[in-house]
Amino acid sequence: MTEPYAVPVPRGYRVGAWEVREPIATGAFGSVYAARRTEDTGGGEGAEGTPATRELPRTAALKFLPTGTGTPRQLTHLRELIEREVELLRRLSRPRLIRMYDTLTVDDPERPALDGATVLVLEKAERSLSALLAASPRPAAGPALLAQICEGLAQLHRAGWVHGDLKPANVLLMKDGSARLADFNMAAELEGTHAYTPAFSTPDYTPPELLWSEIGERGRRIRPSADVWAFGVLAHLVLTASFPLPGGTPTARRDAAAAYARGTDELRLSPELPDAWRQILQDCLTRTHADRITTETLLRRVEAAAGTGRSPRPLRLARRTAVLSAVTATVAVAALGYGVSLWSDTGGKADAGAADKGGGKVSAPSSAQNVTSAGYGASELRTDKGVPVKYRKLIVDSAHNCAQPEVTPALIAAMLKAESNFDPDLSDPANGEYGIARWTPNILRWWVRGDGVPAEETPRPPLTPELSIPAVSRYLCGIEPLLKSHLPGDRRVLLAASYRTSYKKVNAANGAPPKARAYAARVAHYLKEYTPPGKK
Numbered sequence: 001m002t003e004p005y006a007v008p009v010p011r012g013y014r015v016g017a018w019e020v021r022e023p024i025a026t027g028a029f030g031s032v033y034a035a036r037r038t039e040d041t042g043g044g045e046g047a048e049g050t051p052a053t054r055e056l057p058r059t060a061a062l063k064f065l066p067t068g069t070g071t072p073r074q075l076t077h078l079r080e081l082i083e084r085e086v087e088l089l090r091r092l093s094r095p096r097l098i099r100m101y102d103t104l105t106v107d108d109p110e111r112p113a114l115d116g117a118t119v120l121v122l123e124k125a126e127r128s129l130s131a132l133l134a135a136s137p138r139p140a141a142g143p144a145l146l147a148q149i150c151e152g153l154a155q156l157h158r159a160g161w162v163h164g165d166l167k168p169a170n171v172l173l174m175k176d177g178s179a180r181l182a183d184f185n186m187a188a189e190l191e192g193t194h195a196y197t198p199a200f201s202t203p204d205y206t207p208p209e210l211l212w213s214e215i216g217e218r219g220r221r222i223r224p225s226a227d228v229w230a231f232g233v234l235a236h237l238v239l240t241a242s243f244p245l246p247g248g249t250p251t252a253r254r255d256a257a258a259a260y261a262r263g264t265d266e267l268r269l270s271p272e273l274p275d276a277w278r279q280i281l282q283d284c285l286t287r288t289h290a291d292r293i294t295t296e297t298l299l300r301r302v303e304a305a306a307g308t309g310r311s312p313r314p315l316r317l318a319r320r321t322a323v324l325s326a327v328t329a330t331v332a333v334a335a336l337g338y339g340v341s342l343w344s345d346t347g348g349k350a351d352a353g354a355a356d357k358g359g360g361k362v363s364a365p366s367s368a369q370n371v372t373s374a375g376y377g378a379s380e381l382r383t384d385k386g387v388p389v390k391y392r393k394l395i396v397d398s399a400h401n402c403a404q405p406e407v408t409p410a411l412i413a414a415m416l417k418a419e420s421n422f423d424p425d426l427s428d429p430a431n432g433e434y435g436i437a438r439w440t441p442n443i444l445r446w447w448v449r450g451d452g453v454p455a456e457e458t459p460r461p462p463l464t465p466e467l468s469i470p471a472v473s474r475y476l477c478g479i480e481p482l483l484k485s486h487l488p489g490d491r492r493v494l495l496a497a498s499y500r501t502s503y504k505k506v507n508a509a510n511g512a513p514p515k516a517r518a519y520a521a522r523v524a525h526y527l528k529e530y531t532p533p534g535k536k
Helices: 072-089 129-135 142-158 224-240 250-262 275-284 295-306 389-400 409-420 465-482 491-500 503-509 514-530
Strands: 018-026 031-037 059-065 100-107 118-122 171-173 179-181 195-197 219-222 361-363
Touching: 018 059, 129 171, 129 224, 142 171, 142 179, 142 224, 142 295, 224 275, 224 295, 275 295, 389 409, 389 465, 409 465, 409 491, 409 514, 465 491, 465 503, 491 503, 491 514, 503 514
Parallel strands: none
Antiparallel strands: 018 031, 031 059, 059 118, 100 118, 100 361, 171 179, 195 219
16 A cells, blocks of 8 residues: 555455455545455354345445544544435435445454444445546546436435535446446435535535535535535536636635625636536526526436436335345445445444454444434425324334335325324224234234244234334335236325235225225325325
């Protein structure tokens, strides 16, 4: 290595199913290494939660985060960044985001610099956009890459998130040349028109209104228009190898941005910009956020200017598919766009596992910190219609565990309202139904695990929301493919009717069976009430 790495890892060190190879990049907190998969490991003792070897690629990028070392202040800062990233990435899985295959924790007391480190097993990129620009300041593929980057922004904004730190270092390029967005440490979920991010950013890509904005207890208020500004700066750099504001240093360009916002200076767009791109960037780089182009309109115009054709416009984001480990998500870091993703709730290490070649042992870290917020999942479940705050996270997370687009937080909330009025202590012995979702225990037994294998013992009342609500999502997810493909009516409501009766009865009735129609009507009412405006 030619520079000190934040987490030094020797070549040949074994971590779970992986053997460390050459270093890729390092940042202030973490370091990234290339790795190859070994043939004799994949989920044995000491690697709980590790996916089977056959599900893993031959090569990957390992991101080591020193979560076992550092000062309390450093670790608190790292925890905040990780929690932000895991919150977004555990809920969104899209083609324009880097994929994560697994997470591990190193248990190696003989190597203090590695002991307790969190290891993220990531899809391996070829390089970052910043590395491409260093080698080829105006890459021929620039317009097509910009279309893909803009598509990634649109995916985030549709889901109600702001990236907060879009720049070339946070765009990764794959072996086939395609682009992925990365590094979501500053990302935040919208609460109405704003989100809140830490008071950190890259000045060259920060809009004028945020350069000296007020910092509150929750951080800095940010809008999607901040990402639109950053895209305008990035696009100008890709197309012309120059910044749209004058100055030889980031500080000088920051001052120029402030002068531009005050109206005392103008943009200095390159004369080499084609007319179509010039107008696009002018609409991205307006003096005020209110005048900036919307992301969806931006995407359409960028695709037209790039000549790439229109990308798919899904009605809603695809859900996360089957969980490969304790957390399956997409991740990125500062130096190469690979970032942090998971923090143990306790801050400690999991139980030690089997020794590996490098002398360390690995285990799966515990789940991320359980934080309940009145605004949690606000882009998918209204906050002003009576859904109890204490169940919001459980409802939203349970829905996100299903890949079927019909299984939404609003649907699960509507069903809980119709079933029990959110009463966790409901008891109806006459019908054998209990808890917030009115489960019959011997049926719930089949959906506790979600893998087609019943629990060893039938659950006994009282049935807690923590047991009942995830099982509702698993049930709906499992029966959705069993419903006829062209049943009339709202398929979400038909899923609810299937929960109350059975999918066979719904198929036979070509809709909600007569005895379930009143229930289905209640679910339809609350589904409409709980779904945010503009969502379907």
